[in-house]
Amino acid sequence: MAxxxxxxxxxxxxxxxxxxIFVHIPNAIKLTSTNYLSWKxxxxxxxxxxxxxxxxxxxxxxxTATITHETTEIPNPELSxxxxxxxxxxGAxxxxxxxxxxxxxxQAQTSKQLWDILAKTYATPSRGHIxxxxxxxxxxxxEGRSxxxxxxxxxxCADQLAALGKNVEQKDLINRVLAGLDDSYSSVIEFVNARDTPISFEKLHEKLINKxxxxxxxxxNTTLPATAFAATTRPSHRNTNTHFHPSSQGLLPTPTTTFNRQPRPFLGKCQWCRVQGNVLSKCPDFARLFPNAKPPSTNFSSPSHSSKPQANAVTIPSTTASSSLPWILDSGASHHVTNDIANLSFHDPYDGTEKLLVGDGSQNRGVSIPREI
Structure with a gap:
């Protein structure tokens, strides 16, 4: 039994x-207008x-319908x-x-008539079909295929043309495969074109699979986790004292510069009450509503913090159990920048003239700087 x-x-x-003999074919390919060769x-x-x-x-x-038996015609048992x-x-x-x-x-009366109708419809080398x-x-x-x-x-497709008497040569078949590839397979395309002898269809399949x-x-391997890097700013006003020290190897003196920076007040807003100069860790309204919460404490009065803004890395929990827990992230940053304001709940557009310097050295003006959430 098959x-x-x-x-x-x-x-x-x-x-x-x-x-x-009764034949039953439950798992046969269902014949459509496009798969005649496979069905056949x-x-x-x-x-x-x-x-x-x-x-x-x-x-x-x-x-024949009848046969002669002793000069008498009788029904032919073979016909039945x-x-x-x-x-x-x-039926099968x-x-x-x-x-x-x-x-x-x-309209087919016999299995041969049925077979011939299908062959004439789908295997006849008509000009339009070819x-x-x-x-x-x-x-x-x-595109969209492996x-x-x-x-x-x-x-x-080449087999269907061959069934209609229009064989596709091996070199044309290989060229058709190469023409259907994108630029990521350029190394394989160059290898095949540089060969002195034509490559077989099966060998090309093997090389493309490996690629x-x-x-x-x-x-x-190039998929990286979410990462943020520390940012620095250039002070608008500098009080510098430059001293020159002789160099033992160079012809010119080597300058050393010292910057005298004055601490600046914190200009951000509390993430809860929105009062400028206030922070979440010292917000009385937040402490009254959430007495058990312990937001991170940041000293914004130190000169080092005012002159060196920081960006913190954010990672996603890897386990299912931890990722299902509700959590609110306080990064400690004074401002947040995103190219899609839908990522934040509260935001203020930035209409100033300053530019945003990104990692590749390019500068963007007019970027929306949302408020911190």
Missing amino acids: ASSSSYQIPNIVDSTKPF MQIEAILIGHDLFKFVDGSYPSP FWTRQDKLIC LIGTLSTDLMPLVS KQLKDQLRRITK ITELMQAIKA ELSLLQNST
Whole structure:
């Protein structure tokens, strides 16, 4: 009993030596307007395995209706056997068709007629059909596909053209695969084009699979956690005392500069009461409502803090248990900047003329600087 079909014998009361074979194909590919070759390959294999393909290819035609027996014509018993067995094959074939193809074979009286109708509809080398397949082959690209899916789609289209008598040469098939790739596969494309001998379809598949795995590994390794770096500002007013000390190796004296910075008051706002100059750790309203909460304490009166703004790193809990816990983050930063104001609940647009210096050295003006949450 086959994995994709099942069969059993039906007794023949007329001739016990010729039982009928009932074929059931529940797992067969459903025939549609685009997969005729795959369907045909599977059905042929099953019918040949049961010695029934002779009914559909015409090598076992229908017997005559009568035979002569002692100068008298009588009904031909072979016709009854042939008709019943052929109808069993017709039923099995119809069961493998998609619903929208049923009207197409409704006039077929035998399994051969049904087979020929399908072959004439989907395997006849009509000019329009060939043009459609060539255009489909030309449009196949890797976008949204894996390498295996890309090459299978190209091979399937080429096989359909071959069934219509329009074979696609091996070099054209390879060029079609290379044309469907994106720039990340440029190294493989250059390797294939530089070869003195053409590469086989299977060998190209192997090399592209290896390249695909390499790209996936690189993309996984370059995934970095959320990170923030410390920022510094340039003071607008400087009181400098410059002293020159002689250098033992250089021709010119080496200057050393000392900056005298005056501490500046904290200009931020409390995250709870929104009072300028206040901080959450010293907010009486927050302490009254949440007596058990312990917000981080920051000394904003020190000169080092006023001259060196800091940005803290934020990481996401890796475990399911910790990520499901509700939490509120207080980074301790005086201001927060984001390219999407939807990330913050409260925000004020920045309309000043100062620029924001980012890590790659570029400067952005007019960036919205949201209020801290």
